[in-house]
Amino acid sequence: MKQGYFAIIATLLLGACSLPSQRSTSNKVVCTTGIIADAVQELLKGQDSIRVSALMGPGVDPHLYKASQGDIKKLMDADLIIYNGLHLEGKMNELFGKMQQHNKLAAAEAIPKERLINSSNFASAYDPHVWFDLELWAIAVAAMADKLQEQYPALASKIGENEESYLKEINNLHDTLSKIVLQVAQKQRVLITAHDAFEYFGRQYGFQVRGLQGISTSSEYGIRDVSNLAQFVHQQGIKAIFIESSIPKRAIKAVQAAVQELGGSVNLGGELYSDALGSADGPAGTYLGMVRTNTNTIVEALK
Numbered sequence: 409m410k411q412g413y414f415a416i417i418a419t420l421l422l423g424a425c426s427l428p429s430q431r432s433t434s435n436k437v438v439c440t441t442g443i444i445a446d447a448v449q450e451l452l453k454g455q456d457s458i459r460v461s462a463l464m465g466p467g468v469d470p471h472l473y474k475a476s477q478g479d480i481k482k483l484m485d486a487d488l489i490i491y492n493g494l495h496l497e498g499k500m501n502e503l504f505g506k507m508q509q510h511n512k513l514a515a516a517e518a519i520p521k522e523r524l525i526n527s528s529n530f531a532s533a534y535d536p537h538v539w540f541d542l543e544l545w546a547i548a549v550a551a552m553a554d555k556l557q558e559q560y561p562a563l564a565s566k567i568g569e570n571e572e573s574y575l576k577e578i579n580n581l582h583d584t585l586s587k588i589v590l591q592v593a594q595k596q597r598v599l600i601t602a603h604d605a606f607e608y609f610g611r612q613y614g615f616q617v618r619g620l621q622g623i624s625t626s627s628e629y630g631i632r633d634v635s636n637l638a639q640f641v642h643q644q645g646i647k648a649i650f651i652e653s654s655i656p657k658r659a660i661k662a663v664q665a666a667v668q669e670l671g672g673s674v675n676l677g678g679e680l681y682s683d684a685l686g687s688a689d690g691p692a693g694t695y696l697g698m699v700r701t702n703t704n705t706i707v708e709a710l711k
């Protein structure tokens with residue numbers, strides 16, 4: 409779609425929405441990523457009067473995602489918008505900036521700054537992939553619960569109960585993962601993927617993380633990045649490198665080919681879900697399922 413036309417539509421919709429009488433009366437929470445929508449669904453479990461939707465489906469890259477005309481309408485129509493923030497949704501910042509009067513929450517920005525990983529790749533100066541640290545994600549989930557309780561006070565106690573049980577599940581999974589990763593020898597705990605989505609996972613479970621593309625997928629990688637990474641893989645004797653569901657596979661396959669040229673070999677360890685959930689009916693269709701699936705994939709390939 410042409411940029412100018414798009415901007416006009418956005419302006420019209422923004423204008424229309426400032427009239428409260430034109431807002432839909434049904435309750436809607438609109439989230440950017442499926443990871444966030446999954447948390448909101450858990451918090452609103454049993455509350456059928458509220459519709460929860462995600463703009464980005466399985467396999468969608470949030471760094472590059474641009475809101476469509478339909479998305480803008482959905483956002484305008486929402487009671488509450490929940491997004492990750494920390495510039496994860498890099499192409500939507502301008503739009504969110506224009507939606508001053510709208511009720512919004514940047515869930516990851518509720519996490520104390522000193523617990524975030526610094527990154528010069530984002531205007532926020534922090535790595536936005538906080539969901540791979542389960543303790544940090546629990547803080548974001550708690551912030552979502554607070555915001556939902558504020559928005560729907562009649563449901564506050566039910567949301568509070570859901571929050572308590574969901575946070576317990578997150579905590580239990582963290583305990584499980586801490587044990588599973590011990591199957592991988594310390595020397596083999598190196599996680600190589602197309603982009604640096606797993607720094608939080610690495611910090612939490614003791615993996616060194618190397619990405620080809622830097623933290624955002626919008627930065628390009630070059631031949632030198634491929635050959636540097638291939639040399640590292642070869643020298644360290646790393647067993648497997650990983651593709652990601654929301655990133656084209658060619659980047660990581662180029663590294664595999666370069667390792668072969670050096671006379672070595674490295675396996676493709678399988679597909680990791682980094683910035684998007686898997687399909688709704690698959691094992692990675694929920695946040696907890698995605699994290700569990702990833703960890704199993706990593707451990708099976710590197711142990």
Ligand SMILES: [Zn+2]
Binds near residue numbers: 471
């Ligand atoms: Zn990412």
